[in-house]
Amino acid sequence: MMTQVSTKATQTLRLIVMSLGQLTVACNIETVYKVVKRSQIHGSGLGLTGMIHLDGQDVIVVDLHRKLFQVPISEKQGYFVIVKNQAADLIAIPVATSPNLMDVLREQVRILPEAYRQSDTLDLVSHVAVVPDGEQTLTIFVLDENTLI
Template identity: 45%
Template sequence: MNSNVMNTQSNEKQPVLSRKTTQVLKLIHFTLGKLYLALPIESVYKILNRAPVHGSGMNQVGVTHSGEEDITVIDLYQRFFKESLPEAAKGGGYLVTMQNQIGEIYGIPVAEAPILIDVPLSAIRLLPESYRRSDTVNIARHVAVIPQNSGTKTIFLLDVELLLPT
């Protein structure tokens, strides 16, 4: 008899290896001034090299073109800090684009390349409604609190549906 067949048909129970798995959320992380911001990877459409933004310059919304697409650009730096992006950051940079529920594409200009990070779900917290109504970062509903050597790092998780001012 073939011993390989005998082994595969055996009723012996194999030991089950127990592994502790941590559920994580994949985020695209970037900085804006002194703020740490992130978007869930599912929300990100593309990351592009920054192109000229057209508009009146009177508010934080403009438009740029990428191929055949027109992208609404939201200058969060101007929105949060009430001033234009520092000159040093204007020359290059990236445009983090995302798509909302109705399919419209938005972009956020950032000075440095965004990075992909894994954040344990246990590190994500809901922001209090009173804070959201009072602070300039009212477009975030959650934060990720990440332990660091020197304390903690708080990353605001942006909500794509809240990006455009009403």
């Protein structure tokens, strides 16, 4: 029985999945520090970034909605998905709706070609997964937390 659990764990990738405009994006669960209710963002509000204070730390907020669609996220309520990059920076991504935990088969996940990443606004995405969603499919873009700031 233990072997089956280990095999299943190695065959799937656990993602925190969230809606961002018309896109579905995700973060690898291993990079997620926590998900919290949205609070006040400090900063000018003119750029892509701001700051929140969480657990005695300053956390950079990156408005990916504004980065991708040139329109700031309009919801004042919602959540922050807080990720940690390789430099150990905490980065908060504001989302309007509650993110979901999803296990995706590793065979459904593909690396995005570097040329595509450089030529599209999705330069902050490293992988893409296409998973069954009822009778249709769901395309999930997996964020590269090291390119967010």
